[in-house]
Amino acid sequence: MPPGTRRxxxxxxPDPGVFVLFPLLMKDFLGLKRFAxxxxxxxxxxxxxxxxxxWHFVSWVVVNVSVTLSWPFWFILNRATVIGRENVGxxxxxxxxxxxxxxxxxxxIGVSAFYPKSLIKPYVIPWHPAASxxxxxxxxxxxxxxxxxxxxxxxxxxxLKALYRMIDVLPYGTxxxxxxxxxxxxxxxxxxxxxxxxxxxxxxxxxIPVAIDGxxxxxxxxxxxxxxxxxxxxxxxxxxxxxEFLDKPRTRETAQALVDxxxxxxxxxxxxxxxxxxxxxxxxxxxxxxxxxxxELARHVRPDTASDAAETASARD
Numbered sequence: 001m002p003p004g005t006r007r008x009x010x011x012x013x014p015d016p017g018v019f020v021l022f023p024l025l026m027k028d029f030l031g032l033k034r035f036a037x038x039x040x041x042x043x044x045x046x047x048x049x050x051x052x053x054x055w056h057f058v059s060w061v062v063v064n065v066s067v068t069l070s071w072p073f074w075f076i077l078n079r080a081t082v083i084g085r086e087n088v089g090x091x092x093x094x095x096x097x098x099x100x101x102x103x104x105x106x107x108x109i110g111v112s113a114f115y116p117k118s119l120i121k122p123y124v125i126p127w128h129p130a131a132s133x134x135x136x137x138x139x140x141x142x143x144x145x146x147x148x149x150x151x152x153x154x155x156x157x158x159x160l161k162a163l164y165r166m167i168d169v170l171p172y173g174t175x176x177x178x179x180x181x182x183x184x185x186x187x188x189x190x191x192x193x194x195x196x197x198x199x200x201x202x203x204x205x206x207x208i209p210v211a212i213d214g215x216x217x218x219x220x221x222x223x224x225x226x227x228x229x230x231x232x233x234x235x236x237x238x239x240x241x242x243x244e245f246l247d248k249p250r251t252r253e254t255a256q257a258l259v260d261x262x263x264x265x266x267x268x269x270x271x272x273x274x275x276x277x278x279x280x281x282x283x284x285x286x287x288x289x290x291x292x293x294x295x296e297l298a299r300h301v302r303p304d305t306a307s308d309a310a311e312t313a314s315a316r317d
Contacts (some may be wrong), residue, residue, distance in 0.1 A: 077228040084236035098210035100178035102219040197255025209237040211269035
């Protein structure tokens with residue numbers, strides 16, 4: 001599939017980009033009242049009405065300038081392929097749940113889901129829970145992370161203050177979370193934690209399952225500089241029906257069962273992406289043997305039954 005395309009039921013079609021949507025963007029930008037109103041409706045990040053509006057405006061500028069500059073890195077230098085973007089709506093109270101492979105997973109997911117819509121609709125810029133020891137360790141990084149709408153989460157990850165903050169902001173915007181809580185060292189999808197389930201039960205958002213593959217090659221664990229020349233695959237699934245859990249007691253067990261259901265969907269999507277990557281490399285050379293695959297893909301080239309068993313075992317860890 002060519003870079004910058006997405007897959008639909010009728011096959012690959014061009015992924016709408018900034019230049020394709022430029023007339024639409026300009027049309028909406030002329031409605032400055034609508035734009036200002038969307039900023040005023042954002043959840044409070046600062047005390048005081050004026051300071052809150054200023055913060056959201058600065059955040060909108062920081063995020064969109066950074067995303068615009070980084071777009072070529074994801075879609076040209078690393079040839080990201082996006083599938084199912086049409087499954088992600090624009091309504092507030094939308095929650096993206098994804099597997100986790102690198103420290104910067106939220107960037108390609110957010111760009112794929114909401115850019116360039118974020119230029120004229122500030123409320124679609126997603127919030128992100130972020131490890132405080134990684135993203136808030138010194139003032140400059142903390143300022144950048146805060147304006148990227150990161151919510152600091154303390155080590156240990158059972159941070160009730162962070163959970164309450166997510167409950168406050170999600171109904172007014174969008175959010176992306178990695179239920180695994182930490183990056184996968186094997187590339188397989190691990191079991192999710194109960195926290196996102198508690199958030200879902202409290203806010204009842206539209207839940208979009210997201211699978212991402214290839215980011216462990218772009219920024220492996222232990223590295224600080226992202227690589228180029230890789231392939232990234234992202235799939236947005238259809239909204240998850242979790243109505244069966246809404247009448248149950250709002251306990252950690254119910255939340256864990258809800259997250260387990262979503263993670264199984266993500267796991268199935270991840271298997272599809274993995275097979276697409278294998279097919280991509282195989283299409284380059286039909287005589288390619290298993291031992292000749294690139295090292296970053298060799299761990300995926302195995303019989304389906306063994307692969308599924310390995311991923312299931314990883315989910316239990």
